[in-house]
Amino acid sequence: MPSNKPSAKNRTRAVEARFKVGDRVRVKDLPNLFYSRTQMYVRGAVGTIAALTYQDVLPEDEAFNRDGRLEQYYIVRFRQKDLWPEYPFENDSLQTESPERWLEPVDS
Amino acid sequence: MSHTHSPGDGGGDHPAAPMVEEITDFEVLEIAVRELAIEHGLFTAEDHRRFTEWAESIGPAAGSRLVAKAWTDPAFKKRLLEDAVKACKEIGIDWAEPTGFGTPSDYMNLRVLEDTPTLHHVIVCTLCSCYPRPLLGMSPEWYRTTNYRRRLVRWPRQVLAEFGLILPPEVEIRVEDSNQKCRFMVLPMRPEGTENWTEEQLAAIVTRDCMIGVALPRPGRTADVHPVQKARRPVQRS
Numbered sequence: 001m002p003s004n005k006p007s008a009k010n011r012t013r014a015v016e017a018r019f020k021v022g023d024r025v026r027v028k029d030l031p032n033l034f035y036s037r038t039q040m041y042v043r044g045a046v047g048t049i050a051a052l053t054y055q056d057v058l059p060e061d062e063a064f065n066r067d068g069r070l071e072q073y074y075i076v077r078f079r080q081k082d083l084w085p086e087y088p089f090e091n092d093s094l095q096t097e098s099p100e101r102w103l104e105p106v107d108s
Numbered sequence: 109m110s111h112t113h114s115p116g117d118g119g120g121d122h123p124a125a126p127m128v129e130e131i132t133d134f135e136v137l138e139i140a141v142r143e144l145a146i147e148h149g150l151f152t153a154e155d156h157r158r159f160t161e162w163a164e165s166i167g168p169a170a171g172s173r174l175v176a177k178a179w180t181d182p183a184f185k186k187r188l189l190e191d192a193v194k195a196c197k198e199i200g201i202d203w204a205e206p207t208g209f210g211t212p213s214d215y216m217n218l219r220v221l222e223d224t225p226t227l228h229h230v231i232v233c234t235l236c237s238c239y240p241r242p243l244l245g246m247s248p249e250w251y252r253t254t255n256y257r258r259r260l261v262r263w264p265r266q267v268l269a270e271f272g273l274i275l276p277p278e279v280e281i282r283v284e285d286s287n288q289k290c291r292f293m294v295l296p297m298r299p300e301g302t303e304n305w306t307e308e309q310l311a312a313i314v315t316r317d318c319m320i321g322v323a324l325p326r327p328g329r330t331a332d333v334h335p336v337q338k339a340r341r342p343v344q345r346s
């Protein structure tokens with residue numbers, strides 16, 4: 001039975017953020033069987049941390065009313081050219097939000 | 109293509125007729141869950157009706173006021189960019205209403221994206237239709253279409269051009285895909301020709317489309333008009 005216990009909104013900050021603004025990160029291409037909010041089009045792409053947003057449970061847990069643990073969420077900025085190989089405009093960008101679990105550091 | 113319908117032939121055996129919209133699985137699910145909740149006394153049908161009517165009545169006026177205030181009050185703009193949910197309270201919008209933690213799917217995270225002469229923002233939710241409803245009300249129908257959601261991330265300049273917004277390549281277009289719990293609103297640049305305008309005058313040109321990022325405010329433009337393009341070869345009815 002799903003429980004009605006207080007959600008993550010009432011909890012205190014529980015985790016240290018692994019990344020800071022400006023860090024280069026790659027979006028992992030994790031398998032997901034049931035639910036995810038990590039879009040296919042950013043999987044494997046390298047971007048830059050643009051902001052730290054909040055801490056919350058993962059959508060993959062929350063979708064099934066599992067509390068899971070809190071994770072830091074980030075806004076990640078990508079160059080459009082890095083998402084779509086034939087994208088013709090040099091400067092254009094795209095931002096999307098991601099929980100920490102989906103991101104890995106990129107050296108240099 | 110195996111189909112060789114010519115315009116107006118009605119597709120062979122099937123006479124041309126308006127398409128009847130079918131109810132989606134999600135609508136069926138919503139009705140089922142709603143009826144169960146009412147049956148179990150979580151809320152009443154009357155509560156549901158009032159909440160729905162309230163949610164549908166919000167409209168984008170608060171967003172327009174927010175932008176107009178940011179244009180005329182630099183200190184407010186600073187507060188808005190730092191903590192938008194908090195700044196909303198200054199114009200009487202409380203994101204916590206009426207549930208205490210944000211209306212479902214609106215949450216309590218709002219970020220205002222400031223346009224500059226070299227940066228233009230535009231908002232989409234590729235996964236569904238996330239939208240800053242406490243400020244802008246219900247999203248327009250086109251915002252929820254798969255057409256807009258798919259194409260904006262891949263071909264933003266072409267989609268904006270379809271809205272009549274053509275920006276030079278030097279201006280960076282930044283697509284914001286609001287795929288998690290942050291909601292976004294664009295703070296467009298104050299257009300020329302609005303010097304000495306009151307907040308009220310300014311708010312009138314900040315339309316919904318300007319806050320999504322598919323249009324730019326300018327004097328005289330006070331409504332989002334999407335002209336209906338007539339078909340060049342319309343279906344002939346017999």
Ligand SMILES: [Fe+2]
Pocket residue numbers: 233234235236237238239286287
């Ligand atoms: Fe959404």
